[in-house]
Amino acid sequence: MNHIPRSTRRHTQQATTRALALGVAAVAAVSLSACTAEPTTGGGADPEDITIGFIVKTNANPFWVYMQEKAKEAADAHGVTLMTAAGEADGDNEGQVAAIENMMTSGVDAIIIDPNDSTAIVPTLEAAQERGIATFAVDTQTENNEGVLGTWATDNTKGGELLGQYMRAVFDEQHSGEEPRVALLDLQEGVTVGVQRRTGFLEGFGIELDGPEIVGQQYTNGDQSKAQAAMENMLQAAPDINVAYSINEPAGTGGAEAIASAGKADGILLGSIDGSCDGVAMVENGAFTATVMQFPGRMAEMSIEAAIEYLQNGTEPEMPESGFVDTGTELITNQAVEGVESQDTEWGADNCWGDTGE
């Protein structure tokens, strides 16, 4: 128990730079709960004594809400306690730092986070590790995988590549003889997941970002109404667009609306990435040519299980060379093409966002 005064002292030092009242409250809480904050590794801890904190990017997007729900289910199934938190908006590092600090204060044994900022979150995760808290990441890797024992995520580049390969194959099949004229509904300037998906898509499709095939490219923030306006404007600039890519399904929904109201639903192939039940329905009704499904449910379950395993037996999860466990991607379409593996919308509706069932 000799680490209690040490951690209390360190916390008091931090508190002087912050609001005094908050610091005092935190110190009091740490003192009260310091026993549970002690590392339980190798102790064969009882599940009932384990508390895991699960922090997602925001609760504005169904993807993260779903992941959090699945984490809750997994925690319940194993009899461990789950605390949840979220950033305010995509990119809100400060909110996630505060969530980690609050969870440390309340004495969690492990923290699983979907980092809003892969770099800025690392010092806080390392501080949590110093306090004996096991840390893991889901959905997004930290910079150089620092500050975490393991990561479970979608290979976004691979997801994009899968979509690109499929779109190329279906284009060659349905538009043979035509030149591809591609419009991109992107995420934001310089956000990792957006860059990875687009890079993968272009590679899979076999074109360069500055190639003549790209006739329009807009940032949508993954927002439906912004994507709709962006697609309308791109269609004005280049009415002969025949392939459209969207970073996620909300952006895809906006793009599909613009394409439909321009009366070009038959002439433009539209591919998306996400794999929600809503997105599968869009493939089913023909608004999307295909979507790439991710498995946030798997990310939640696998990371919770790894955290429990580590806390009970001290076994660190094994990570492949990439630094993260690929939780998989599936292409969902009703227009299968040769050479690209895909599932139909019936399978998609049964498995959207991955009830692992395994």
Next chain:
Amino acid sequence: MSDASQRVRDAPSGNNADTVGMPLPPRREGPGPVVRTIALAARNPFAGPLAALVVLILIFTLATDTFFSAQNFSVILQQSVVIGTLALGQTLIILTSGIDLANGSILVVSTLVMAQLAQGQPPGIQILILLVGFALSAALAAVAGLLISRFLLPAFIVTLGMFTMLTAGARLYSQRTLVVPEGGVLTVLGSGGYLFGVFQVTIGVFVVIASVAVLHYMLTRTAWGRHVYAVGGNPTAARRTGINVSRVLLVVYILAGLLYALAAWQAFGRSPATSANVFANANLDTISAVVIGGTSLFGGRGTVVGSYFGTLIVLVLQSGLTQMGFDALYQQVLTGALVIAAVALDQFTRKVERLG
């Protein structure tokens, strides 16, 4: 009373009571051309935004082959219906020297509730659902209006609180993409046809233009309209002339709430699919449009026509820059610059007026 109403009637052109009696520096010479132009613009409140719109259209017409087409203009008009309608409500509130940060979230809540109610319902029920949407929207706005008019809480804080609560409430209510059945009353504003074979018009475009016209008439030709300007220009003076200031404010918020419900209906016309995030951040977009449209953030001066032009200016920028191949971020830079320029012009106009 006749003196007071005379003063109120002049309010739209900016001769507010609060500028009377300010100490004036001695004048040495007649007004220069810049001052004369600004004074002229002040007497014709939406001339400035209209001129800016025309200039932008000219620039993009010269810069691209694709901008100047009937089809492109019809697309821009369709893009204007939701933000344009929200901006009308925002204008009413800013005219009373308030501000509404909650307009987008009121729209989100009413689209979600309407979409949820419409699941699996025949088109006949949709009129009732629409009424629910209007009532809900008006009620939410009335709550803000009551807190602001009766309890004299600052509009910024009240609507910030409403924005935060409703944003969270909308996410708690539904995380799904909800789709209302197409072809019924809820999506009717998105239907329409072609004029002269190329110019696509939807009912929604007529509705937003008609709303601008009706509100412009109400603000400039009715006693209620004069009261709105008077309350925004100088509430103390308005109260002394016998205007029921808190009632005028409450009516303004409820009317704005009805306009947000109209915008929610317009949004179904644009896209029958909605979620907790669609138009959630329209508050800042509408404030930009209203300010670019020449309405003063200090209240008492501005027009709904200007706000609609302000909406179109932002959309024309977006469309034109997209077609020139510019990144959307440049559009944001330019929109921000226009907002600051508009506020600067407003301040300068007031100064010119004070100088006589």
